[in-house]
Amino acid sequence: MKETCQVCIHHCSLEPGQTGLCRARKNENGRIICSNYGQVTSLALDPIEKKPLHRYRPGSLILSVGSYGCNLRCSFCQNHEISMAGPEEAGAVSISPEDLAQKAEEYKAIGNIGAAFTYNEPLVGWEYVRDSAWLIKELGMDNVLVTNGTASREVLEELLPLIDAMNIDLKAFREETYRKLGGDLKTVKEFITRAAADCHVELTTLIVPGMIDGTEEMEEEARWIASLGKDIPLHVTRFFPRYQMADRDATETGRVYRLADTARKYLEHVFVGNC
Incomplete structure (x- = not known):
């Protein structure tokens, strides 16, 4: 029986055995399941500033975990090897929520504060995030989510x-x-608005030459963020050639700094990345 996935805006209508655009959700026997559940492609103990989070527990370490799949198709994707991959290409290993929580606790002795769900788009496999995050909270540790914000309100409310x-x-x-x-x-704006009401939120905008690099656009963006809270941090980040835009030059650093200065007219915390 054909079923429609409700996790994001695409509402993929899938026949039994068919996989959605994100490559991480499929119709299995008439039921939409998370096919990348516990399938981990990346696991690393990172400084929290790499997420990037600069105003949440600075100086700490966090166990970062990623799978495969994404529900966007960014031509400049920095993690395309896993975000644009399916199960065959991803080279994933199986790590259960219980195993992940145990690893997070083991690393506590060397400064780990919890787990960050990141690298690919974690919300295409939100059930794994939920189950792992619940166990990590039980241990008195923190959960961080790095996301494109392209998910349903129901998924957000659950997490x-x-x-x-x-x-x-x-x-x-x-x-x-x-x-x-x-x-x-x-x-994405609705996702940010809801998340910022109940959670520490920081935002990232990648400055891509000729696509996302306009002063007027940054002015509008910063004004909108300030309407939610002038203290919401914004990371203005430099693009490097990747994926389908490997033939482009990296963003001129001066452009990144100028756009960050534009954002600072409205926001209290603006950080420059990759410069």
């Missing part, structure tokens, strides 16, 4: 009580740009 901090990609502030990336600006 919010378990998440201590998020970094959300605000990839652009133009609807037409989001459409090119396979996303929807309105959905």
